Amino acid sequence: MSAEVSIMNADGVAMAADSATTLGYGKTYNTADKLFALSKYYPVGIMIYGSASIMGIGWEIIVKNYRNELHDRSFDTLPGYAKDFLKFLSKFPYFGKYQMKDYFESVCHNLFKIILQRFIDDLRKLYGDKEEITKGQIDDVFVKSLKEIKDELNNEKDEKHIKVDENYINAQMKSINTEIKIIFENYPISKKLVQEIVGIIKLNFRKCGWIDKYSGIVICGYGERDLFPTTYSCKVSGKLGRGLIYFEEELKKIDPNDPEVPTSNFSPWAQDDVVSTFMWGIDPIFCFNIEEKIGFTLSKITEHLPEKYKTKIPKIIELFKKYTSDTINFKYALPMLDIVDSLQKEDLTSLAEAMINLTALRLHVTPDSETVGGSVDVAYISKSDGFIWIKKKTNYDPVINMDLNQNYFRGKHI
Secondary structure (H helix, E strand, O other), rough: OOEEEEEEOEEEEEEEOOOOOOOOHEEEEEEOEEEEOOOOOOOOEEEEEEOEEEEEEEHHHHHHHHHHOOOOOOOOOOHHHHHHHHHHHHOOOOOOOOHHHHHHHHHHHHHHHHHHHHHHHHHHHHHOOOOOOOOOHHHHHHHHHHHHHHHHHOOOOOOOOOOOOOOHHOHHHHHHHHHHHHOOOOOOOOOOHHHHHHHHHHHHHOOOOOOOEEEEEEEEOOOOOOOOOOOEEEEEEEEEEOOOEEEEEEEOOOOOOOOOOOEEEEEEEEEEEEHHHHHHHOOOHHHHHHHHHHHHHHHHHHOOOOHHHHOHHHHHHHHHHHHHHHHHHOOOOOOOOHHHOOOOOHHHHHHHHHHHHHHHHHHHHOOOOOOOOOOOOEEEOOOEEEEEEOOOOOOOHHOOOHHHHHHHHHOOOO
């Protein structure tokens, strides 16, 4: 897990990231780099959260390779950098057939476990602890479970930018059958049902339905024609054949001259509960649970009310949610954003760093795993001054490594 934050106002954008990374066996190290300059020449930065690598290759290697390929090229707007970076990822030559095969099998493995669990749950709902169930009855339930999963995925919106390489999936029948055998063991699945499962796999990639291993990308800064900063974010899962699997794209802009656009922005990434509580005045999950509990209680009350009052309960629930939302916005979030709007560089970067330290402190004094920690890297990006490091951990002595600064603009990978 990570804790990262970006804070924008009309003057610039502050970015801050912790240094914790969790490896195998639950080992956590506080030495990871998650915040980088995306360009050596222009005001653009990038943060990475979630998985520290993609397709077996660390993000630091990828970002620095891209930075050298980008060289002194620029784009009119910040999304231009984002699209170019994603294009670079989709064609990255070191994502080879073995890495793609491992990625594909990993996603299939997790998806098949979800299908199996749904199948078992449906069996229990229908037959409980009944021991004498015929194979035909079991097969009927399995077909029903597959249909429901397929319908659920079909109802999800397409990630329009994803063009799933279906030919690649069709060529992976050996891997698919192997994973089916691992998950479903001795349960016989007909070729027809295997094809249904293949259809679900394709839908899963197209909709990004149950893809839970990903890296979050946050790109902040300016294009050549941008007067105010912009933040682009998405989640990247991996490469499949000729296509890159990425989803949940979001673009956040500010513009003091446009009443329809915010004048500042405060965005937490990854471990965001502490920062969200700080902004909203209440833990978002706790708020959701309150709303859900009140809705459940009121729906139960309707069972004892005359019919004419039953239609009023949903309206009461909606009014309560609106009141909660308005209170959060007008008492906590909007006043804070008004202050952020006028913060200078020093205060903006201090606030960003404090949010990461506050998250780490919260995890340190609670039973939760300490997945946020280590040094906090802080950068500030402005249109005039570009990308500036405010705080940056190093594992070398800059005095005896003076060539590193010179190599930065010689195209070396630093």
